[in-house]
Amino acid sequence: MSVVWGLTTSVGLADMAQVITKSNRSRGPVTGTALASREKRPFLIDLYSTAVGKKFAMAISGIALMGFVLFHMIGNLKMYLGAAELNNYAEFLKRLLYPLAPKGAVLWVFRGGLLAMLALHLHAAWSLTVLNRRARPVRYQSPRDYEVANFASRTMRYSGLIVLAFLAWHLLDLTFGVVNTVGADGTFVRSEVYxxxxxxxxxxxxALFYVLANLLLGIHLRHGAWSIFQSLGWNNPRFNSWRGAFATAFAAIVVVGNISFPLAVLAGIVS
Ligand code: HEM
Known part of the structure; x- marks a missing residue:
């Protein structure tokens, strides 16, 4: 201590400021889980190399994806108003900001953002798994305490992968028409959304596949929406019950809306 004090007084405040600035310039990784690197990296990349940063990225991208599924479901409700309404809505999306921007341009910006968020969500999930495995190379030898980790949290990876597989099939089905060539003339007509x-x-x-995939999406959404608060550090006993209610309500609204579509088509309500 006396050595440090002696150093402080003899070096002086101006020199000390220089020492601090110098040490800032060669700052180390953000937290203990950051991969040690000699190179100086931008703050966000450095942060992303930590478990906290990856969880943060999962939460932010999760919020964007939640926004998409909610608005996609609300948009699809137009099918209850008839073919013209749903088809016009699809056309409206292509014409966003037209003629200020070329037709379809804004929609492509949204699609690009959505794809980037999905890629970030998947990468963060994958690299968090790698980080967890590295932290515990030897698996638990005793039975796990599943009271804390519920079914949804333990199965997030699997429900996420199945929803991803559903998404791939759904795009081939209703966007590219590759698996949906059963129209009157045997071809897929892009603009005939209804x-x-x-x-x-x-x-x-x-229809059954849509129902099952959306139930899994619901389980994934319920736990995801709940975890967001934890990942962003908004964890307070005062609003923890509100947090659970929000997550359940959000997942239920999306799932009930989405499941109603295949059921309505099968029942002939939408035909
Ligand atoms: C029963 C539920 C659903 C129905 C009826 C439905 C319907 C549709 C339709 C008709 C399209 C094509 C729109 C167009 O060509 O203009 C579409 C596109 C799409 N859907 Fe769904 N969807 C459902 C659930 C979902 C879910 C759960 C997800 C995500 C996990 C999803 C993600 C997408 C994406 C990413 C596109 C492409 C959007 C674009 O190209 O702009 N859909 N959906």
Whole structure:
């Protein structure tokens, strides 16, 4: 202590400031889990190399993806108003800000952002798994205490992967028409959104697949929406019950809305 004090007084405040600035310039990784690197990296990349940073990225990208599924479901409710309403809505999305911006440009910006958020969400999930495995190379030898980790939290990876597989099939089905070539003339017509939905969901195996995939999406959303608060550090006993209620309500609204579509087509309400 006396050595440090002696150093402090003899070096002086100006020199000390220089020492601090110098040490800032060669700051180390953000937290203990940051990968040690000699190179100086931008703050966000450095932060992303930590477990906290990856959880933060999962939360932010999760919020964006939640926003998408909610608005996608609300938009699809137009099918209850008839073919013209749903098809016009799809056309409206293509015409966002037109003629100020070229037709479809804004939609492509949204699609780019959505894809980037999905890529970030997947990468953060994958690298968090790698980080966890590295931290515990030897698996638990005793039975795990599953009272804390519930079914949804333990199965996030699997429900996420199944929803991803559903998404790939869904795009091939209703966006690219690769697996939905059963129209009147045997071809997929991109702009006939309503007819495409009726053709696709009118086949009961497809409708069943949509129902099951959306139930899994619900489990994933429920736990994801709940975890966001934890990942962002908004964890306070005062609003923890509110947190659970929000997550359940959000997941239920999206799932009930989405499941109603295949059921309505099968029941002939949407035809
Ligand atoms: C029963 C539920 C659903 C129905 C009826 C439905 C319907 C549709 C339709 C008709 C399209 C094509 C729109 C167009 O061509 O303009 C579409 C696109 C899309 N859907 Fe769904 N969807 C459902 C659930 C979901 C879910 C759960 C997700 C995400 C996990 C999802 C993600 C997407 C994406 C990313 C696109 C592409 C959007 C674009 O190209 O702009 N959908 N959906």
């Amino acid at each position: 007819a495409n939905v009726v053709r696709s969901l009118g086949r009961w195996p497809v």
